[in-house]
Every structure is written in C-alpha cells, then in structure tokens.
Amino acid sequence: GAVVSQHPSRVICKSGTSVKIECRSLDFQATTMFWYRQFPKQSLMLMATSNEGSKATYEQGVEKDKFLINHASLTLSTLTVTSAHPEDSSFYICSARVPDRVGTEAFFGQGTRLTVV
Amino acid sequence: GQNIDQPTEMTATEGAIVQINCTYQTSGFNGLFWYQQHAGEAPTFLSYNVLDGLEEKGRFSSFLSRSKGYSYLLLKELQMKDSASYLCAVVDSNYQLIWGAGTKLIIKP
Numbered sequence: 001g002a003v004v005s006q007h008p009s010r011v012i013c014k015s016g017t018s019v020k021i022e023c024r025s026l027d028f029q030a031t032t033m034f035w036y037r038q039f040p041k042q043s044l045m046l047m048a049t050s051n052e053g054s055k056a057t058y059e060q061g062v063e064k065d066k067f068l069i070n071h072a073s074l075t076l077s078t079l080t081v082t083s084a085h086p087e088d089s090s091f092y093i094c095s096a097r098v099p100d101r102v103g104t105e106a107f108f109g110q111g112t113r114l115t116v117v
Numbered sequence: 118g119q120n121i122d123q124p125t126e127m128t129a130t131e132g133a134i135v136q137i138n139c140t141y142q143t144s145g146f147n148g149l150f151w152y153q154q155h156a157g158e159a160p161t162f163l164s165y166n167v168l169d170g171l172e173e174k175g176r177f178s179s180f181l182s183r184s185k186g187y188s189y190l191l192l193k194e195l196q197m198k199d200s201a202s203y204l205c206a207v208v209d210s211n212y213q214l215i216w217g218a219g220t221k222l223i224i225k226p
Contacts, residue, residue: 041221042218043217093160105165106150106160106214108159108160109159110158110159
C-alpha cells in the first residue's frame with residue numbers, strides 16, 4: 001500500500017509557541033491531504049482539507065489563522081499550530097488518498113501527539 | 118445531515134465472535150471502509166465494501182446492505198490484540214470520507 005509519513009510523532013511545546021507538523025506521501029502524489037484531530041476516547045474530527053497549490057478548506061469551527069496549512073508540493077503538506085495553548089493538546093493525524101481512484105483506502109500518517117505545557 | 122452510527126463500546130471474550138454494526142445516512146454513497154485503531158496510533162485499513170454482500174478476509178469479514186444503509190464488521194476467533202477501536206467510514210457523493218465515532222472493543226480472557 002501507499003505510504004504516508006508524518007513527523008514528528010511526539011512534540012511538547014510551551015504555551016504561546018508554534019509547532020509545525022509535516023505530512024509526506026512517499027510513493028504517490030497526493031493532490032489532496034486531510035488533517036484530523038482526535039481527542040482521547042473520541043473519533044477522528046476533520047479539521048481541514050489541504051489542496052496542492054491552493055488554499056486549504058477548513059471545517060466549521062476550525063480557526064484558519066490558528067491552524068495554518070500549506071500544501072506546497074504534491075508530496076508535502078504541513079500543519080502549523082500557532083500560539084499553542086494547552087487546549088490544543090491532542091493527537092493530530094494526516095491522511096491522503098490516491099487521486100483519481102475511487103474507493104481507495106485512506107492512508108494515514110503515524111500521527112503526532114502534541115502536548116502544550 | 119450526514120450521520121453514521123456505531124455502538125460506543127462492546128465487550129467480548131477471547132476466542133469468541135463479535136459483530137460490530139454501522140448504520141449510515143449520507144448524501145450519496147461511494148463505498149464504506151472499516152478501520153482499526155489502537156490507542157495512540159493512527160487507524161489502519163481493514164476492509165472496503167461498495168457492493169452488497171459479504172467480504173471475507175481471514176478472521177475479519179465485512180458486510181454491506183446499501184438498501185438498508187447498514188454494514189457490519191465480523192471478527193472471529195478473537196485475540197487479545199483485537200482490543201481496539203473500530204471505525205466505520207462512508208464515502209459520500211463528493212468522495213469525502215464521513216467517519217463514525219468508533220466502537221471500542223474490549224476483549225476479556
């Protein structure tokens with residue numbers, strides 16, 4: 001199957017700082033990637049859809065200025081959590097689907113555990 | 118609105134069989150996925166159904182009835198390592214994945 005690599009897997013940062021999370025498709029070109037957040041014992045919550053070469057589409061209630069998404073190439077999307085607060089502590093996961101292939105599974109990155117202290 | 122329902126939690130015994138149900142109401146249908154997610158890890162793919170019927174893959178099987186908006190995941194010969202959350206996700210008419218809240222499966226010896 002296709003491989004999606006996410007980095008870092010864990011990060012601890014101080015309140016008020018920014019954290020960048022990278023998501024790379026290693027063996028396919030992903031025109032679209034998805035960013036999810038998952039709080040303990042809850043399901044995946046779609047934050048935004050990242051489109052290569054254009055602005056990301058954010059879900060309702062997700063702050064664009066706080067969660068900056070850049071999809072600069074066909075294999076890399078980044079999520080930057082700006083001015084992080086303790087309530088931003090969560091598990092962030094990216095995923096990508098092989099384009100133009102209906103029904104293909106979503107390939108997930110390993111996830112990033114963010115802890116804001 | 119779009120809605121996917123799964124039981125929140127289920128408990129089963131090692132070696133037994135368990136069926137996890139998923140009902141959905143979405144704008145269009147282009148397939149249904151089941152994923153397994155262990156705590157603190159990303160989801161991993163289990164199965165994909167787009168036509169009615171049963172798909173068998175080792176100890177896991179997945180069933181789909183499009184007319185009823187219903188699917189189930191069947192796990193046989195349960196092992197302790199099967200303790201995880203199981204997520205149902207539907208591909209809607211816009212080819213977006215709509216996720217269920219997941220079912221936490223607890224396996225007891």
